[in-house]
Amino acid sequence: MKTHLLKLFVCIFLLQGYAPTALANEGDAFPKSDAIWVIHLFDVDQWKGEQYVYGLLGDTIVNDMEYQKLYLLNDTILTIDSRDIYVGGIRQDGTKVYIKPADNKNQEELDEFLMFDFNWDGTELIIKKPPMGWYNFAKQPTFENVAPIEYWDIDYSDFYYYYYYYLVEGTGATSGLFFMPFEFILDNSGRGQGGRLICMKQGDEIKYLSEGCASCFETEPISSSISESKKDNIAHVLYTPANDAVQINIESKIPALFQLYDVNGRQVMDFELNETTTTVNAYNLPGGVYIYRISNIGTHQYGKFIKKMI
Structure with a gap:
């Protein structure tokens, strides 16, 4: 399972964009709860993709701060059961959104790190080698205990390259995307990897529901x-x-x-x-x-x- 952790860290990925109008117009409409993301990763060794699903539901208090609870899901239904794994908390402070990973397998408390800044103007470049926040998050034992939801094949190519930097972006401009926007181009087709929001609800109103995801809210x-x-x-x-x-x-x-x-x-x-x-x-x-x-x-x-x- 250590290989899984290495792949999560080594596979730098592209957060694929789309623009649901309801989110883009709200600027800082980062989900407070009731949201699901799908994360696509690429296995360089086997040249195939893996899909992981994360859900945001409920809240918790850590060091006197309130966080929304993030889970690694075993399906795409936002109902937490014994096979869904708590991986950390998310909180918003003004224009910034932070994530605090759960303790790692050595019981070491991991620090929170910045995911998004709604004031990002599109010019500031944040360089980290390696991006320490993501590395800490990838050290979680949770990734060792779960299999991807599904696989899909990607045609073999002997040419690929990747960028080892990321930008701190606001969800108003990036459609509520999740995790840091890494870029990993596999070939000249521009195919890459990343994550996308597939559903989001605020109160009783469904703000966004991607096509084919009627299952998000127990339907x-x-x-x-x-x-x-x-x-x-x-x-x-x-x-x-x-x-x-x-x-x-x-x-x-x-x-x-x-x-x-x-x-x-x-x-x-x-x-x-x-x-x-x-x-x-x-x-x-x-x-x-x-x-x-x-x-x-x-x-x-x-x-x-x-x-x-x-």
Whole structure:
């Protein structure tokens, strides 16, 4: 896993831009909570890409300062469970946004460092060799405990180069991008790596939602088709009206995660399956249609049951 850390540090990457109008017009609309970023990294040795997903949800107090909590996610749904890993806190002070990484594996407290400055005028160049803030962040043991969400192939090229500097930029100009804007050009096509904001919510209003990311705010189980095929099912799920209970039988794929949603996409249950047979009491649930999702290492099973209205 040390190789992963080295690649995170060595692979200098380009933060790819886009311009959602709602963010650009607000200037300093850095998300205070409820936001997800996707980070793309490139494996130089194997010439393939890896994708990591980070979510910002909730707050915490560190040394009398309030930080928004940043997690390394196992999916693209902003619901924190046992497989999501806390990696640090983010805070905004005036025009500046800082990140404070969680303690590293040696229990050494890592200092916060500057991510963005909304007053950046586009001319100041910040040079660090190496960029110490990113290096400290990459020392986190969290990166050793997670696999990328997905892979994609990149055509081999024997020509590539990279820039070893970064600019401190404001999200008003860079569309709410996340992490320092490294640049890493792989070939003459200009392809590179970096991160992008895929969803952001302030209060009950969704400020930005990228195409194909309806799952960010717990809507995936509602919008996803529910397969009736039993071939690749993780578990057998049966709701029995007589005793108002859901029985879950799972053989070899434990532990797994069980999540239950109502028809409005609100999560009503979320727990880990550690036994081959689990019985869930549905007595306190109001009548209606419920959709469940069972997840195990990148595999998801969806289904539904109906509880009769009383």
